Amino acid sequence: TEEIMHRTEKLSVVGQLAAGIAHEIRNPLTAIKGFTQLLKKEDNNDYLEVMLSELERIEDIVSDLLILAKPQPSKTEKVDIGLLLKETVDLFKSEALLHNVEIMIDIEISDLFIEGEANKLKQVYINLLKNAIEAMPDGGKIQVSAIKTRSDQIVTKIIDNGIGIPEERIPNLGEPFYSTKEKGTGLGLMICNRIIKNHGGTMKIKSKVDIGTTIIILFPAFNSGKSPAIIK
Ligand code: ADP
Ligand code: MG
Numbered sequence: 001t002e003e004i005m006h007r008t009e010k011l012s013v014v015g016q017l018a019a020g021i022a023h024e025i026r027n028p029l030t031a032i033k034g035f036t037q038l039l040k041k042e043d044n045n046d047y048l049e050v051m052l053s054e055l056e057r058i059e060d061i062v063s064d065l066l067i068l069a070k071p072q073p074s075k076t077e078k079v080d081i082g083l084l085l086k087e088t089v090d091l092f093k094s095e096a097l098l099h100n101v102e103i104m105i106d107i108e109i110s111d112l113f114i115e116g117e118a119n120k121l122k123q124v125y126i127n128l129l130k131n132a133i134e135a136m137p138d139g140g141k142i143q144v145s146a147i148k149t150r151s152d153q154i155v156t157k158i159i160d161n162g163i164g165i166p167e168e169r170i171p172n173l174g175e176p177f178y179s180t181k182e183k184g185t186g187l188g189l190m191i192c193n194r195i196i197k198n199h200g201g202t203m204k205i206k207s208k209v210d211i212g213t214t215i216i217i218l219f220p221a222f223n224s225g226k227s228p229a230i231i232k
């Protein structure tokens with residue numbers, strides 16, 4: 001019965017996700033269809049702008065879904081989380097500059113290794129840094145840090161001083177399609193959760209409205225005996 005329960009649970013999550021996807025994709029499609037019909041009658045650039053932005057939305061949703069759905073073969077390696085964080089922060093240099101955001105990085109020199117898939121781990125920090133920048137429309141600071149604890153855990157933190165999240169909303173985070181943004185997909189944190197869990201890690205979110213948000217991620221250090229053998 002345990003397996004059946006497990007399967008039922010899985011199906012309901014998939015069903016929920018499918019319903020959410022259908023809904024999310026239908027809205028921009030309906031808009032594009034409507035504007036295409038209008039365009040047939042007259043030439044109007046405003047319609048094209050709306051269509052383009054709705055198409056971009058579909059593109060965002062579909063590419064996030066692909067990350068969730070891809071049954072990639074797992075190929076784990078020894079990943080230096082410090083280096084990976086530095087590389088990821090570098091990707092955001094121009095984006096940060098554009099939004100008046102300063103990213104400070106504080107990383108222990110060495111031995112921040114975990115077992116995992118570098119590309120997927122990078123995706124986690126891309127999603128989190130994106131959220132942090134989006135939480136600071138008037139600019140601000142992001143602090144990124146990584147340490148190894150004495151109990152053989154790699155702890156990374158991403159701290160922003162952005163708009164924060166109301167306490168009662170924190171349980172909603174990571175639910176598919178929960179987004180407070182006009183152009184959000186509400187899939188970023190769900191993807192993070194999935195990847196972190198598959199690496200034997202955990203993610204904690206602390207936040208205060210108008211003060212900021214701290215995302216704490218714990219991974220078992222490489223060879224600490226707790227590393228996952230298989231990563232899905
Ligand atoms: P999206 O970014 O597409 O909205 P996410 O899953 O990445 O989807 O985030 C879900 C929601 O969580 C966001 O819409 C936002 O309300 C909240 N959130 C996530 N990260 C932060 C942050 N650093 N500061 C404030 N709110 C955040
Ligand atoms: Mg996001």
